[in-house]
Amino acid sequence: MGLLEGQRGIVFGIANDRSIACHIANAFAKEGATCAFPHLPGEKSERRVRKALDGAEIVDPFLIPCDVSNDDELDATFVAIREKFDSIDFLVHSVAFADRTYLKPGVFADTPRDVFAQALDISAYSLVSMARRAKEMMPRGGSIMGMTYYGSDKAVPGYNVMGVAKAALEACTRYLALELGEKGIRVNTISAGPIKTLSSMAVGGIDEIFKWVEQKAPLHRNIEGGEVGKTAVYLASDLSSGVTGENIFVDSGYNIVGL
Ligand code: NAP
Numbered sequence: 001m002g003l004l005e006g007q008r009g010i011v012f013g014i015a016n017d018r019s020i021a022c023h024i025a026n027a028f029a030k031e032g033a034t035c036a037f038p039h040l041p042g043e044k045s046e047r048r049v050r051k052a053l054d055g056a057e058i059v060d061p062f063l064i065p066c067d068v069s070n071d072d073e074l075d076a077t078f079v080a081i082r083e084k085f086d087s088i089d090f091l092v093h094s095v096a097f098a099d100r101t102y103l104k105p106g107v108f109a110d111t112p113r114d115v116f117a118q119a120l121d122i123s124a125y126s127l128v129s130m131a132r133r134a135k136e137m138m139p140r141g142g143s144i145m146g147m148t149y150y151g152s153d154k155a156v157p158g159y160n161v162m163g164v165a166k167a168a169l170e171a172c173t174r175y176l177a178l179e180l181g182e183k184g185i186r187v188n189t190i191s192a193g194p195i196k197t198l199s200s201m202a203v204g205g206i207d208e209i210f211k212w213v214e215q216k217a218p219l220h221r222n223i224e225g226g227e228v229g230k231t232a233v234y235l236a237s238d239l240s241s242g243v244t245g246e247n248i249f250v251d252s253g254y255n256i257v258g259l
Contacts (some may be wrong), residue, residue, distance in 0.1 A: 001032070002030065002031035002032030002033075003031040003032070003233055003237040003238075003239065004028055004031040004032050004033035004089075004090075004233065004236055004237055005031070005032035005033075006032065007028075007032070007033045007034070007089040007090060007236065008033065008034045008035070008036075008085045008087070008088050008089055009028075009033065009034075009035055009036070009088045009089050009090035009091055009092070009142070009236070010035065010036045010037075010038065010081060010088060010090075010091045010092065010130075010134070011024060011025050011028070011035045011036070011037055011092040011094070012037075012038050012066075012068065012091075012092060012093055012094060012095050012130070013092070013093070013094030013095040013096075013147075014037055014039060014049050014052050014053070014094075015039075015045075015048060015049070015052070015197070015198050015199075016048050016051070016052045016197075016198065017051070017052040017055045017056070018195075018196060018197045018198070018225065019052065019094065019197055019198070019225075020094050020147055020192060020195060020197065020225055020228050021092060021094035022052045022053070022055075022056060022225070023225030023226050023228055023229040024092055024094065024228065024229045024232040025037070025053065025056055025058060026056040026058075026226070026229060027226065027229030027230055027232060027233050028090075028229075028232070028233065028236065029056065029058050031233050031237070033089075033090070033236070034085075035058075035061070035062070036062045036063075036064060036080075036081045036084065036085065037049060037053065037061055037062065037063050037064070038063075038064045038065070038066035038068075038077050039063060039064075039065060039066070040065070040066075040067055041065035041066070041067060041073070042065070045065075046063055046065070049061075049063055050063065062081075062084060064077050064080050064081070065077075068095055068122060068126040068129070068130070069118070069121050069122050069126065071129065074129055074130070074133060075133070078133040078134070078136075078137070081137070082137055085137075086137075087137050087138065087139055087140070088134065088137045088138060088142060089138070089140070089142050089143065089236070090142055090143045090144070090145070090236040091130060091131070091134045091142070091143075091144045091145075092145055092232065092236075093126065093127045093130055093144070093145065093146040093147070094146075094147045095122065095123065095126060096122065096123040096147070096162065096165065096199055097118070097119065097122040097123060097199075098115065098118070098119035098123065098160075098161050098162045098165065098202075099115045099118070099119070100202040100203075100204075101115075102115055102160055102161055103158055103159070103160055103161070103162060103202055103203045103204055104158050104160075104203075104204025104205065105157040105158045105204060105205055107160065108160040108161065111160065111161050115161065116161055116164070119161045119162060119164070119165045120164070120165050120168055123162065123165035123166070123168075123169060124165045124166075124168035124169040124172055125168075125172075127144075127146050127169060127172050127173070127176070128172050128176065130144075131144055131176050131180065131185075131187065134185075135180055135183060135185055138183065138184075138185050140184065141183060141184020141185050141186075142184070142185050142186070143185070143186050143187075143188075143235055143236045143237075143240070144176065144180075144185060144186070144187045144188075145187070145188050145189065145190060145232060145235050145236070146169050146172075146173055146188075146189045146190075147189065147190055147192060147228075148166045148169055148170055148189040148190070148191045148192075148247060149162075149163075149166050149191060149192065149194075150191060150193075150249075150251065150254065150255055151163035151166060152166035152167040152169070152170050152191075153167070156209070157205055158203050158204040158205040158206070159203060162203070169189065170189055170247055173187050173188065173189050173245065173247070174245045177244040177245030178245065181244055186235075186240070186241075186243060186244035187244060187245065188235050188240075188243060188244060188245065188246045188247070188248065189246075189247045189248070190228055190231050190232060190235070190247075190248050190250055191247050191248065191249045191250070191251060191255070192223065192228045192250050192251065193213055193217070193222060193223040193249075193250065193251030193252055193254055194206060194209050194210055194213060194222060195222070195223065195224070195225050195228070196210075210222055213251070213252060213254050216254065216257055217251065217252035217253050217254040217257065218252065218253035218254075218256070218257065219252035219253055220252070221252055222252065223250055223251060223252055227250050228250050231248055231250050235248070
């Protein structure tokens with residue numbers, strides 16, 4: 001029997017088969033979970049997600065269009081999922097966006113107000129707005145998790161406004177964990193090392209970061225998406241029943257190195 005046998009939940013953030021959310025969906029399916037997959041509206045987006053899930057061998061996936069910066073779309077998404085699943089056990093937030101013009105070394109001080117606000121809205125506030133809706137569908141408690149990166153705490157050249165958004169995401173996680181704990185809902189983040197995806201390739205200087213991790217991390221290699229998937233299974237399952245408000249690094253140990 002799988003670790004998530006009979007569990008149902010929502011995985012936001014599949015763009016293609018490289019997406020961290022797709023690795024998580026794959027790992028959850030192997031452990032017996034059933035997921036709904038909200039994606040940005042549009043036929044092209046739906047086709048990409050369907051193709052990614054074909055590779056993950058998920059039969060008849062439940063896809064719903066949803067721009068997470070739009071409250072009406074979020075409402076409609078959660079209503080549709082409630083009709084299908086009644087209740088849920090987990091929610092995965094694997095969504096981020098910032099205008100790539102401002103994701104390169106040397107331009108952080110130039111970040112315009114609207115670019116800053118949009119990055120924070122899509123990449124951090126959306127966790128709060130999802131949790132507000134998800135808690136109503138978690139009568140037995142549940143697990144909510146977001147994806148973050150080392151650039152939340154350290155100034156990584158080029159990560160810029162996304163680092164600020166990740167700091168906000170991690171703080172939102174702690175406040176949500178504090179508030180939702182009495183309902184048995186746990187809220188955590190996974191801090192993944194760099195992985196080649198559409199989002200990470202938008203960060204200027206990312207190839208240098210991959211090389212640097214290989215040289216400096218204790219494991220002397222970059223991580224694979226499946227390793228984030230396995231940690232997500234741990235966080236969704238009873239194995240982590242006493243863990244909330246935490247940030248778990250899956251980064252070959254890079255974050256512990258001081259020199
Ligand atoms: P990805 O495949 O590009 O996934 C990002 C997802 O966010 C895409 O599915 C994208 O949809 C979606 N998205 C953006 N704006 C949205 C909106 N307004 N409404 C709904 N969905 C929206 O990249 P990823 O690397 O897997 O990123 C997943 C998460 O992991 C992000 O939070 C990222 O910051 C985090 N992370 C990534 C790395 C890494 O190195 N890859 C490391 C640490 C943390 P479209 O593609 O359709 O626009």
